[in-house]
Amino acid sequence: xxxxxxxxxxxxxxxxxxxxxxxxxxxxxxxxxxxxxxxxxxxxxxxxxxxxxxxxxxxxxxxxxxxxxxxxxxxxxxxxxxxxxxxxxxxxxxxxxxxxxxxxxxxxxxxxxxxxxxxxxxxxxxxxxxxxxxxxxxxxxxxxxxxxxxxxxxxxxxxxxxxxxxxxxxxxxxxxxxxxxxxxxxxxxxxxxxxxxxxxxxxxxxxxxxxxxxxxxxxxxxxxxxxxxxxxxxxxxxxxxxxxxxxxxxxxxxxxx
Amino acid sequence: xxxxxxxxxxxxxxxxxxxxxxxxxxxxxxxxxxxxxxxxxxxxxxxxxxxxxxxxxxxxxxxxxxxxxxxxxxxxxxxxxxxxxxxxxxxxxxxxxxxxxxxxxxxxxxxxxxxxxxxxxxxxxxxxxxxxxxxxxxxxxxxxxxxxxxxxxxxxxxxxxxxxxxxxxxxxxxxxxxxxxxxxxxxxxxxxxxxxxxxxxxxxxxxxxxxxxxxxxxxxxxxxxxxxxxxxxxxxxxxxxxxxxxxxxxxxxxxxxxxxxxxxxxxxxxx
Ligand SMILES: Nc1ncnc2c1ncn2[C@@H]1O[C@H](COP(=O)(O)OP(=O)(O)OP(=O)(O)O)[C@@H](O)[C@H]1O
Ligand SMILES: [Mg+2]
Numbered sequence: 001x002x003x004x005x006x007x008x009x010x011x012x013x014x015x016x017x018x019x020x021x022x023x024x025x026x027x028x029x030x031x032x033x034x035x036x037x038x039x040x041x042x043x044x045x046x047x048x049x050x051x052x053x054x055x056x057x058x059x060x061x062x063x064x065x066x067x068x069x070x071x072x073x074x075x076x077x078x079x080x081x082x083x084x085x086x087x088x089x090x091x092x093x094x095x096x097x098x099x100x101x102x103x104x105x106x107x108x109x110x111x112x113x114x115x116x117x118x119x120x121x122x123x124x125x126x127x128x129x130x131x132x133x134x135x136x137x138x139x140x141x142x143x144x145x146x147x148x149x150x151x152x153x154x155x156x157x158x159x160x161x162x163x164x165x166x167x168x169x170x171x172x173x174x175x176x177x178x179x180x181x182x183x184x185x186x187x188x189x190x191x192x193x194x195x196x197x198x199x200x201x202x203x204x205x206x207x208x209x210x211x212x213x214x215x216x217x218x219x220x221x222x223x224x225x226x227x228x229x230x231x232x233x234x235x236x237x238x239x240x241x242x243x244x245x246x247x248x249x250x251x252x253x254x255x256x257x
Numbered sequence: 258x259x260x261x262x263x264x265x266x267x268x269x270x271x272x273x274x275x276x277x278x279x280x281x282x283x284x285x286x287x288x289x290x291x292x293x294x295x296x297x298x299x300x301x302x303x304x305x306x307x308x309x310x311x312x313x314x315x316x317x318x319x320x321x322x323x324x325x326x327x328x329x330x331x332x333x334x335x336x337x338x339x340x341x342x343x344x345x346x347x348x349x350x351x352x353x354x355x356x357x358x359x360x361x362x363x364x365x366x367x368x369x370x371x372x373x374x375x376x377x378x379x380x381x382x383x384x385x386x387x388x389x390x391x392x393x394x395x396x397x398x399x400x401x402x403x404x405x406x407x408x409x410x411x412x413x414x415x416x417x418x419x420x421x422x423x424x425x426x427x428x429x430x431x432x433x434x435x436x437x438x439x440x441x442x443x444x445x446x447x448x449x450x451x452x453x454x455x456x457x458x459x460x461x462x463x464x465x466x467x468x469x470x471x472x473x474x475x476x477x478x479x480x481x482x483x484x485x486x487x488x489x490x491x492x493x494x495x496x497x498x499x500x501x502x503x504x505x506x507x508x509x510x511x512x513x514x515x516x517x518x519x520x521x522x523x524x525x526x527x528x
């Protein structure tokens with residue numbers, strides 16, 4: 001191993017799968033080997049069986065659909081509000097001076113701590129679930145986008161000016177395209193966090209969703225179902241992440257050269 | 258806007274001064290002493306000087322990217338107050354837009370000015386051919402060598418049909434051979450216009466050979482705070498090719514400039 005030396009695509013894939021295999025192997029060892037009681041931790045086989053019954057008997061697909069829609073809905077609303085504001089803050093320093101202190105404060109407010117308040121304001125319906133995700137994502141996106149846009153190479157801006165660009169052209173045809181790949185990377189990161197907010201939102205006062213299913217399973221002490229639910233969240237996260245990455249590579253081929 | 262009968266044609270710099278305020282308690286930096294300079298239309302002027310003498314500062318003020326502390330610049334009678342497409346610039350650092358292809362980079366200024374797409378294509382095409390970029394139109398900047406990037410930057414500046422070209426050590430980061438090729442290319446592109454429609458050029462460099470080879474006049478700047486301390490006409494006829502670099506006239510001019518610049522470089526090093 002040499003520092004910073006790249007690894008081939010096959011080796012990368014094999015290594016990545018290797019750790020999954022190791023993880024599941026250890027899990028199987030501690031459960032099937034009798035090192036922990038089945039009451040506390042189901043074995044991989046039990047989790048799979050529980051998963052099967054979730055899909056066939058408990059309409060788990062409906063729960064998954066519900067959760068995915070909440071995450072994407074909340075995340076999209078947050079992104080639509082936050083990206084334009086972040087770009088304006090990055091590009092125009094007075095705008096940044098106006099919003100930055102408040103947003104830096106607001107971004108440390110834990111979204112989950114607002115759940116009781118949000119239930120009071122918005123009930124336990126979808127509006128409340130979406131609000132949790134929006135609240136948890138919006139300030140993070142604003143700050144990241146503002147930093148990215150603010151770091152636009154000044155020599156590119158100057159070059160554009162000498163080519164005849166005006167204010168609007170600088171924003172639309174220099175700052176935004178220059179920032180776009182990193183903005184998308186930031187969104188990918190925040191989408192990951194949005195998944196953690198949605199589950200928390202669903203643990204309290206929800207009638208559907210993966211988080212709700214996990215809560216229900218706890219009442220029945222069904223660790224197999226709980227673990228299967230958690231694993232499904234991880235898998236969906238992994239898949240959306242890969243799709244997001246692929247989309248970014250397609251959209252911004254110039255950035256990955 | 259362009260002046261009536263009495264307007265001065267070409268570039269006119271009067272009493273141009275630039276002081277940078279010091280950071281915190283540091284004393285302010287006088288980067289440019291009051292400088293006067295006149296450049297006639299179609300002239301190719303090299304500005305030679307030691308590092309830190311204010312060459313970039315001078316060029317940036319002419320470009321409108323920096324404001325003078327005192328004095329001013331007029332181009333064809335118009336006061337320079339901000340950057341504009343009448344003054345094309347090529348920077349020492351690579352400043353192609355990485356998200357645009359070579360052809361799109363060259364068309365950037367034309368699109369900003371709202372030219373119809375057909376015209377943008379035709380003009381870009383012309384400068385792609387002139388700067389030897391055929392076959393690279395659809396490359397991204399990151400796929401190009403330094404020399405190719407600077408060719409594109411030159412084509413991008415020229416496509417706007419500026420009244421003056423401001424070149425700030427455009428070949429400074431290139432290896433020696435590529436740099437010589439680029440000098441010839443620049444003279445070729447510049448000389449492809451008729452003598453009375455040639456672009457006015459201000460070319461900043463600290464390479465004496467380059468300064469003499471390109472220009473019809475070389476200005477030597479003093480160590481910081483910069484001022485024009487000597488002016489050396491280059492009476493070598495255009496078109497020039499690399500063989501002039503071996504001529505005795507070239508050697509004489511070079512020796513003279515070397516003497517001028519050595520003194521300044523020593524001062525700059527001791528400062
Ligand atoms: N924005 C700035 N703020 C403060 N000082 C500056 C600024 N820009 C330039 N200077 C100072 O002004 C002086 C002249 O700088 P300038 O960049 O014009 O030199 P130069 O002749 O182009 O040098 P080089 O050959 O190294 O490019 C330097 O001492 C530099 O430190
Ligand atoms: Mg410089």
